[in-house]
Amino acid sequence: MSLDTLVLPAVADLASPRAVSIPDIDLGFDKPRAQTRVVVAMSGGVDSSVVAALVQAAGYETIGITLQLYDHGAAVKKQGACCAGQDIHDARRVADRIGIAHYVLDYESRFKEAVIDNFADTYLAGFTPIPCVRCNQSVKFKDLLETARDLGADCLVTGHYVARVAGPDGAEMHRAVDRARDQSYFLFATTRAQLDFLRFPLADLPKPAVREIAAALDLPVAVKPDSQDICFVPNGKYADVVAKLRPGAAEPGQILHLDGRVLGEHAGVIHYTVGQRRGLGVATGEPLFVIRIDATRRAVIVGPKEALAVREVVLSDVNWIGEHVDGEDALDGRAVLARVRSTRPPVPGRLKIGAGWSVVLDAPEEGVAPGQACVFYDPAHGGQRVLGGGWIAATDLTDPRSS
Numbered sequence: 001m002s003l004d005t006l007v008l009p010a011v012a013d014l015a016s017p018r019a020v021s022i023p024d025i026d027l028g029f030d031k032p033r034a035q036t037r038v039v040v041a042m043s044g045g046v047d048s049s050v051v052a053a054l055v056q057a058a059g060y061e062t063i064g065i066t067l068q069l070y071d072h073g074a075a076v077k078k079q080g081a082c083c084a085g086q087d088i089h090d091a092r093r094v095a096d097r098i099g100i101a102h103y104v105l106d107y108e109s110r111f112k113e114a115v116i117d118n119f120a121d122t123y124l125a126g127f128t129p130i131p132c133v134r135c136n137q138s139v140k141f142k143d144l145l146e147t148a149r150d151l152g153a154d155c156l157v158t159g160h161y162v163a164r165v166a167g168p169d170g171a172e173m174h175r176a177v178d179r180a181r182d183q184s185y186f187l188f189a190t191t192r193a194q195l196d197f198l199r200f201p202l203a204d205l206p207k208p209a210v211r212e213i214a215a216a217l218d219l220p221v222a223v224k225p226d227s228q229d230i231c232f233v234p235n236g237k238y239a240d241v242v243a244k245l246r247p248g249a250a251e252p253g254q255i256l257h258l259d260g261r262v263l264g265e266h267a268g269v270i271h272y273t274v275g276q277r278r279g280l281g282v283a284t285g286e287p288l289f290v291i292r293i294d295a296t297r298r299a300v301i302v303g304p305k306e307a308l309a310v311r312e313v314v315l316s317d318v319n320w321i322g323e324h325v326d327g328e329d330a331l332d333g334r335a336v337l338a339r340v341r342s343t344r345p346p347v348p349g350r351l352k353i354g355a356g357w358s359v360v361l362d363a364p365e366e367g368v369a370p371g372q373a374c375v376f377y378d379p380a381h382g383g384q385r386v387l388g389g390g391w392i393a394a395t396d397l398t399d400p401r402s403s
């Protein structure tokens, strides 16, 4: 492993100049904290900076790692946006301030393969991807986690807003106290083994408290704005990124009504997502929505709002971290609260285990897009516990078997 090492030996003076209570972080190990080695994933943002400072202040042997994930120079030049190179610099300044070792690791090729290429290919397949889940699943909780183990760490700590709770069967994942910040939807693919090694100290802290701690500890990122949207698409122009990586994705095709009428032409399926109303460029007198995308025919299928209603959500690559069961068949009919988009509240439904997994919702949901995640929460815990989830592979609208 090649490490771009910046070890900063200064001992941190974390005495708080303001009347803000600095929480003691207990990561739950039996051995003395000074002998417990902790790797903190430092993005250069305020959340993981506070986490690193709290872990250090609690007396753990703290190592900060920042991943260089994409070509910052190109991103800045092309998109004129806030620069991730600046984030690396910020992480170093924080590590310097609190006096911890800090490494910057080049994960560009892994990130491109596991996240950016997958993002482009998923769009090309007519799906609506969530690259943050892929990044958590593969880059952070697989590659970085392995690196942390290689470094002899006892755990990997991140600034995610999610809770890890000790349960009768081992570590459980729960939603964060700050529901507005809760990132459990994006972490559904976290396995039990990964959860064992992870710690999330921000589980109980509301974001304003995190900012107050950052200011009280005089962290150089205390007033840095929150990161927005997808890190490698800083100006929000997903289609440009995909078109550059996969030129075929921008090929035009037909806009078809559900009833078979050809309504017009589109400039590439990557510009559309299920549930979209704006920007269709067809005028028929009735409000029309994207009902499904047929990537094989390069067709965008539109129809009335009622046609968006979905009852059954077909899943792939399901990760179950709920109660232990003897074989997944035992989960057939299991009641869950299912969240079909990050912006939607969880709604009641039941798991259906047959040839594969699906969720049958008690009441239809609109705008369920293949490529997004369907995350299960436990109704028995007031929706607090995450039971797992899967990728939305098809719905009763998009499954070709149903058309």
Ligand SMILES: Nc1ncnc2c1ncn2[C@@H]1O[C@H](COP(=O)(O)OP(=O)(O)OP(=O)(O)O)[C@@H](O)[C@H]1O
Pocket (backbone or CB within 6 Å): 040, 041, 042, 043, 044, 045, 046, 047, 048, 049, 065, 066, 067, 068, 069, 140, 157, 158, 159, 160, 226, 227
């Ligand atoms: N480039 C990176 N290198 C190392 N760790 C990272 C990196 N990007 C994100 N992380 C870790 O993943 C966590 C969640 O990432 P996310 O992109 O959601 O950041 P965030 O909510 O904006 O938090 P932050 O304020 O720490 O940037 C971060 O708090 C951090 O622990």
